[in-house]
Amino acid sequence: DIYSLGVSCLQLLTNIDPLNLFDNNGELLWRDYLVNNPVQNNLGKILDKMAKSKPRERYELVREILQDINSTKSESSSKWIDMVTGTANFLFNPFHTTNLIEKAFVKNFNTKNTGISFIEYIKNNNLLPGGVFLEMIAIPGGSFQMGDENFNYAQPVHQVNIRPFYLGKYPVTQEQYQAVIGTNPSRFKGAKRPVENVSWHNAVEFCQKISLKTGKNYRLPSEAEWEFACRAGTQTKYYFGDDETQLGNYAWYGDNSSRETHPVGQKKKNQFGLYDMHGNVWEYCSDHWHENYNGAPTDGSSWETGKDNRRVLRGGYWYSNAVYCRSSYREKALAGNSFSPLGFRMALDIT
Known part of the structure; x- marks a missing residue:
C-alpha cells in the first residue's frame, strides 16, 4: 500500500511514531522531527504525496512514484532512495524470509488527537x-x-x-x-x-x-x-x-x-x-x-x-x-x- 510505505519511510526518517507525525487536521509534521538528517525538497514532496491523509491526493500507481524518484536521482539522494526501497522490504517482510507476506493495508480510525492509524496485516504462509x-x-x-x-x-x-x-x-x-x-x-x-x-x-x-x-x-x-x-x-x-x-x-x-x-x-x-x-x-x-x-x-x-x-x-x-x-x-x-x-x-x- 502506497500510504503505508510512505508513512513507514517517515517513521524511519524521524524515529517518531506515525500517529505523532500528523496534526489535528491530518497535516504532516515530519519535517519538524528531522535531526541531522536533511531531505531534499523534491524528495520530501514525494513523501508528502505518498502519505496524504486523503486518498485522492496520493499517488495512484507505484510506477508514478518510481518515475518521480528517477527524476530526482543524484549522488546525494541515493541514500534516501535506498531507504525507500529498503522500507518496502521492511514493511512487507518483517521476518526477512521469502514469500512471507501476502498483503498489507492501512485503515483509518478516529482518535481524540489524530484521526489516523497505521496498521499492517501480515499473512505468514511459511x-x-x-x-x-x-x-x-x-x-x-x-x-x-x-x-x-x-x-x-x-x-x-x-x-x-x-x-x-x-x-x-x-x-x-x-x-x-x-x-x-x-x-x-x-x-x-x-x-x-x-x-x-x-x-x-x-x-x-x-x-x-x-x-x-x-x-x-x-x-x-x-x-x-x-x-x-x-x-x-x-x-x-x-x-x-x-x-x-x-x-x-x-x-x-x-x-x-x-x-x-x-x-x-x-x-x-x-x-x-x-x-x-x-x-x-x-x-x-x-x-x-x-x-x-x-x-x-x-x-x-x-x-x-x-x-x-x-x-x-x-x-x-x-x-x-x-x-x-x-x-x-x-x-x-x-x-x-x-x-x-x-x-x-x-x-x-x-x-
Whole structure:
C-alpha cells in the first residue's frame, strides 16, 4: 500500500511514531522531527504525496512514484532512495524470509488527537508446517489511561506509554498449536477454534518455539499492551462503546456461546483489526498478578516483580458475564493451571 510505505519511510526518517507525525487536521509534521538528517525538497514532496491523509491526493500507481524518484536521482539522494526501497522490504517482510507476506493495508480510525492509524496485516504462509499460517496486526504506539476506578484491582487509573508492536489478529487456534507443539489439549475441538485448556507455561513454550524458528521475539503481550490493543483508542467499557446489549455482536460470552468456544474471527473486530478481544477465551498476559496498579510499570513493559505465582488474564471467556469482558477487567490464574476457559494470543516486537 502506497500510504503505508510512505508513512513507514517517515517513521524511519524521524524515529517518531506515525500517529505523532500528523496534526489535528491530518497535516504532516515530519519535517519538524528531522535531526541531522536533511531531505531534499523534491524528495520530501514525494513523501508528502505518498502519505496524504486523503486518498485522492496520493499517488495512484507505484510506477508514478518510481518515475518521480528517477527524476530526482543524484549522488546525494541515493541514500534516501535506498531507504525507500529498503522500507518496502521492511514493511512487507518483517521476518526477512521469502514469500512471507501476502498483503498489507492501512485503515483509518478516529482518535481524540489524530484521526489516523497505521496498521499492517501480515499473512505468514511459511512459518508453520502443514500450511498453517499466523496473522499479526501492527499496533501503533501511543499513550492511554489504563485501569478502571470502578474496580479496586484496576486502580489507580494511570497513564501508560506503549511502543509499537505486533499482536495476533486472533487468539492462537488449535491448528496452530497442534502444528507447533504436536498436541491439542482443547476441550472443545475445532481447527479454527482457539486453543484452550493450556497453562501459562504452555503458552510461553509455544511462543519460544516460534521464536527459535524465526529468530524473532514472539512472546505473550504485557497486560498494558493487551489493554491498549483492546481499547484501540477508546476509553469506554468495551472497544465498541458502553452499551453491553451490543456485546453479542463482538463477543462469544455467557449469553450467546451455548457454553463452548467458537471459531475465531466470527464476531466484529475492533478498530485495530483485532478479533475476539472480548470473550471466547481468557487470554494470558506475561505479567505476574498484583492486587492493584500501585507501582505498575508505565512504559508498557511486563510487571515481572513480585512473588505471586498467578498470571494475569484478560478479555473474558465463553461463559463470562458481560462485565468480565470489559476492556479493563482483570483476572488471574496460577501459571501451572490449565482449564477450558484459558487461551492466549501472541505478541511480537517491531525491530
